[in-house]
Amino acid sequence: MVSLVLVSHSLPLAASIANLIQHIVKEDVNIAIAARVDDPEHPWGTDVIKIQQAIKSVYSDDGVVVLMDLGSAVLSAEMAIARFSESEDIINPLQWQQSG
Amino acid sequence: MISQQQIINWIDNFAAVIAENKDYLTELDAAIGDADHGINMNRGFQKVSEKLPTVIDKDIGTILKTVSMTLISTVGGASGPLYGTFFLKASAVAAQKEELTLEELVQLLQAGLEGVIYRGKAELEDKTMIDALSPAVDAFQQSLTNNDSVVEGLQKAVNAAEEGMKKTIPLIARKGRASYLGERSMGHQDPGATSSYLMLTTLLKAVREEN
């Protein structure tokens, strides 16, 4: 079964979405959250390494869908997917799409 | 020749300049973004300052790679992956090098710029850091054929970056958060272009001071 990674600037938002999904889907879905940055004063942001770790934590051959909110979440997720693909020696799905 | 010490001074100095301009960059971002560019950059470069002593005797490639990894894991905003990729691509050009020729410094900045374009897919006049970096690299490259000195070449690059930065004011943003504002992004200078301009001024300063 496909796993999910939720990338968000807001931890409560991501946690609520994860909760809602678990309620809707009958089976157990693997959901990992990558939200906020490690800065207690200014937690607002997204962290490439955290996203990469989140992908790794739920990865299976069925694949992972990475969902994100806004702004830097997109760039950070793209870079995390590139770094994860490289580290696991698998094809980066984003590049595969681009080249046809 | 540009020495390893000058590169260290550049990074060290850029971290200090970012700290000094933290509020200014954040104000610029408040107008068209989410008021965090200075905070993001400062969070990243404070960590870079802490890490710098651990690579003080390493080659330039290792130093720049360390800068890259630190930025990727701490900055948090769009500028994290973008500056992280800039320094990652730059580090590849300087792998195992203790000093750089003028040509190599041009290649280093060119590779960094290409990395930012690859990662962010922005074009000229999208109102991003590309608007400062791209004309600067062009001017620097041009000065190679003019047989300029490193300082002359970098001065031209800084002038071009400053011009590019100011030219972002009337533009409508097409990339990043500012693009959500559409026409309302007009009339404001892009924060990322401003930090990129500062990065080049500190490089010029480091190269100008003998070592």
Ligand SMILES: Nc1ncnc2c1ncn2[C@@H]1O[C@H](COP(=O)(O)OP(=O)(O)OP(=O)(O)O)[C@@H](O)[C@H]1O
């Ligand atoms: N796709 C892009 N290509 C090049 N530069 C970009 C791109 N997107 C944004 N930028 C630059 O990044 C700057 C904003 O960086 P900042 O650190 O404030 O991130 P942010 O977009 O606010 O991130 P977040 O969504 O986490 O708040 C912009 O001023 C612009 O120069």
Ligand SMILES: [Mg+2]
């Ligand atoms: Mg911002």
